[in-house]
Each structure stands twice: as structure tokens, then as C-alpha cells.
Amino acid sequence: MTPPFRIGVDLGGTKIEAVALDSAGAILMRQRIATPIGDAAATIAAIRDLVLDIESRLGATGTVGVGTPGALSPATGLLRNANSTCLNGLPLDRLLAAALERDVRIANDANCFALSEATDGAAAGAPIVFGVILGTGTGGGLVIDGRILTGRHAIGGEWGHNPLPWPTDAERPGPACYCGRSGCIETFLSGPGLAADHRSMTGQALAAAEIAARAEAGDARARATLDRYIDRLARGLAHVINLVDPDVIVLGGGLSNLDLLYQAVPARWGRYVFSDVVATRLVPPHHGDSSGVRGAAWLWPLE
Numbered sequence: 001m002t003p004p005f006r007i008g009v010d011l012g013g014t015k016i017e018a019v020a021l022d023s024a025g026a027i028l029m030r031q032r033i034a035t036p037i038g039d040a041a042a043t044i045a046a047i048r049d050l051v052l053d054i055e056s057r058l059g060a061t062g063t064v065g066v067g068t069p070g071a072l073s074p075a076t077g078l079l080r081n082a083n084s085t086c087l088n089g090l091p092l093d094r095l096l097a098a099a100l101e102r103d104v105r106i107a108n109d110a111n112c113f114a115l116s117e118a119t120d121g122a123a124a125g126a127p128i129v130f131g132v133i134l135g136t137g138t139g140g141g142l143v144i145d146g147r148i149l150t151g152r153h154a155i156g157g158e159w160g161h162n163p164l165p166w167p168t169d170a171e172r173p174g175p176a177c178y179c180g181r182s183g184c185i186e187t188f189l190s191g192p193g194l195a196a197d198h199r200s201m202t203g204q205a206l207a208a209a210e211i212a213a214r215a216e217a218g219d220a221r222a223r224a225t226l227d228r229y230i231d232r233l234a235r236g237l238a239h240v241i242n243l244v245d246p247d248v249i250v251l252g253g254g255l256s257n258l259d260l261l262y263q264a265v266p267a268r269w270g271r272y273v274f275s276d277v278v279a280t281r282l283v284p285p286h287h288g289d290s291s292g293v294r295g296a297a298w299l300w301p302l303e
Contacts, residue, residue, distance in 0.1 A: 005062040007051055008297025010109065011043070011071075013083040013084035018050040019290070021297045022150040027290075029054050040086040048099040065105045065299030066096065067292050071154040102233075105299040108123040110139030110157065111148045112295030113252050113285070118143040119298045120288035130157065130246040132237075135253030138186040138193075140168060141187055142244060146301065160186035164232060168271065188232045191254055198225040212258050219232035230264045238267065239271030248281045252291060256284055277283070 005028055010017045016035050020028040031050050036042035043157025047066065055061050070082030072093060079092045096104040107115075123143075125130040133139035138160035142149040147158040163183045164171060174183020175196065187193050191208040198204060198211050202221045206214070214222035237249060251261065262282050270278045285291050 001298070004060040005058060006297040006300050007054055007062045007064045008111070008112075008293045008295065008299075009047055009050065009064065009066045010293035010296060011047065011066055011068040011082075011084065013037075015052060016043075016046055016081040017293050018047075018054060018262075019293050020058060021294065021296060022053050025294070025303065027152065028058060035084060037084075039084050040041050040090060043084065043087065044092075044095050044099055047096060050279065051100060061102075063105075063300035064100060064102065064299075065107070065112075065296040066092075067079070067107055067109040067296035069109050071108045072106060072149075074152065074154050097193070107148060107150075107296070107299055108139070108141065108154070109133075109292050111141035111150070112293075113139075113291045114141030114143045114250065115148055115251075115296070115298050116287055116291040116295030117250040117285055118146060118248075119295070121291060121294075122250050122283045123281075124286075128244060128246040128248075130240055130244065130249045132159075132249060132251050132256075133253040134189060134233075134255035136193055138189045139253075140240075141203075142246075148299075159236065159240055160184060160189075162239070164188050165235045168291070175235060185236050189229070189255075194225070194229050194255070197228060198222070200282055201225065208255060226258075226260070230261065231268055232267045233261065234268035235272055237282070238269040241273050241278065246280060248283060249286055250283055252285045 005020045005022050014035055015032055017032045019030045022028055025053050033185040036046055046074055053252055068082055073080050077091050079087050082088050093106045109135045117123045118129040120207050129143040131141040140157040140159045142157035161179050161184045164185050175187040176182050177187045194208045211222045211225055215226045225295050267283050287294055
């Protein structure tokens with residue numbers, strides 16, 4: 001039977017947000033609290049209390065999905081690579097299920113973003129959707145026919161730790177990445193990567209938003225930095241198109257607010273895609289910053 005509502009929880013490093021969605025995707029309630037930093041038991045209790053408070057106010061019980069950085073290891077069932085590091089190494093789904101006395105579904109936050117936009121967002125109805133987070137890192141999620149492609153190792157869609165495709169001599173070996181390698185896509189296309197590139201070329205220590213503002217105001221050096229970024233993003237996404245051939249690519253994260261990307265990147269990626277035409281659409285998110293928490297709710301599908 002279809003539940004009266006679905007609860008989605010976005011577990012972040014500094015905040016925990018929860019929403020309840022009805023069957024049409026309308027938000028019935030939204031709650032947000034600070035994350036109990038460094039305290040796993042308190043974090044689990046906080047999620048439990050958020051869910052129970054929403055259910056008490058709405059007078060019914062819903063399903064619960066949780067989006068988090070990192071993912072549950074298929075080998076161990078334990079959380080890995082989460083920025084709430086106190087949760088790494090814990091069976092987070094089982095702990096939350098015990099706290100809430102029901103099944104809880106957990107997915108990577110980029111997967112939740114992609115699912116949200118594929119379900120009732122900018123890519124609604126598209127068979128193959130690739131969701132990209134261009135922020136502090138470069139997460140990715142792949143949704144096929146309305147379902148997340150998690151993969152054998154729970155790394156489906158994680159394009160950020162592949163090397164930048166078709167690198168120039170100046171891009172080799174590339175910046176060092178926290179994963180232990182050099183030249184990862186993330187080191188070029190994240191917000192810090194864009195800022196680092198500008199600093200290395202100009203000596204100016206500017207955040208990504210300021211670089212974009214200066215480029216729009218006519219600053220030639222900032223414009224050159226953005227031009228390099230656009231070409232690198234075109235190469236990175238062309239690689240994705242060559243692998244999975246998505247109908248729609250949705251950008252999220254802070255850099256998705258750069259309007260010029262949606263025309264400039266498709267204008268360039270054709271030279272890298274192994275096809276005579278490229279009809280893939282590159283679009284901004286319909287739900288913006290709410291996509292992650294909405295996608296967590298949609299971990300429980302309509303049926």
C-alpha cells in the first residue's frame with residue numbers, strides 16, 4: 001500500500017534536514033537541525049527524533065530514506081567516505097532501522113540528487129539521467145528508468161576520481177588528490193579546484209563565485225580561468241556520454257549556478273563525443289538545494 005508520505009533526510013556535516021513528501025512530491029513539512037558533530041550516537045538519535053517529530057505532527061507513519069556523503073560498503077555493510085567521520089565504519093542503515101523500528105534506505109547524496117531530478121525535477125521522464133555535484137567535490141549519480149544504478153561496489157556514477165580525459169601537457173600529472181592519485185577530475189572541476197587553477201595562473205586567491213563575477217565584468221584573467229574550466233567540464237562530461245549515453249545531465253552544487261555553463265559546455269563537448277550528433281541536454285536542477293533531501297525521500301518508489 002502506498003504510504004501517506006515519504007520522509008527524506010539529508011545528513012550533512014553541519015546540518016541535518018528532513019522533509020515529508022506526499023505522493024505527488026509536495027512538501028508537507030520541513031525540519032532542519034545542527035548535526036551533532038563528532039558524536040555518532042547523538043547523530044542517530046537526532047535523525048530518529050526528526051522523523052518521529054514529523055510523524056507526530058502529521059499524524060501518520062511514513063517511509064524513511066537517508067542521503068549521506070559516502071556509501072555503505074557492499075563488502076562490509078559499513079559506511080565509508082562520509083564527511084561526518086564519526087559515522088564511518090558503522091552499519092548506519094541497521095542502527096537507524098533499530099532506532100526507528102522499521103527499514104530505512106540509505107544512499108549517497110549525489111545519487112539522491114540524481115534521483116530527485118529524474119523523478120520530478122529537471123530530468124523527469126528521461127530514461128537515463130546523470131546527476132553531477134560541482135561543489136566542494138565532484139560527486140555523480142546515475143539513474144536509469146527511475147532507479148539508481150548503485151553498482152557492484154556502490155560507486156556507480158562516481159566520475160570524480162577518474163583522470164581528466166584528454167589532458168594537455170600542462171595538465172599532466174595534475175594536482176594531487178586526497179584519494180592518493182593525481183589529476184583526478186575532482187581536482188580540476190570542484191570549486192576548490194577552480195580556485196586553485198586561477199591562483200596558480202594569476203597569483204590571485206579568489207573563490208569560484210568571485211572568479212565568475214570578475215569574468216562577467218570583463219576581467220580577462222578570470223575569463224581565461226572560466227574558459228579552461230568549461231573545456232575541462234566538456235571533456236569530463238563527454239567521457240560520461242561516451243560511457244552511458246545519458247538523455248539528460250543535471251548539474252548541482254554551487255558551480256551549477258554559473259549560467260554560462262549550460263550553453264558553453266555543450267558547444268564544446270561535441271568534439272570529444274564519439275557520435276556525429278550530441279542530443280544530450282545539460283540542465284540546471286529544478287529543485288536546487290532541496291534535491292538531495294527530496295531524493296532521499298524518493299528512495300522509496302511510488303509503487
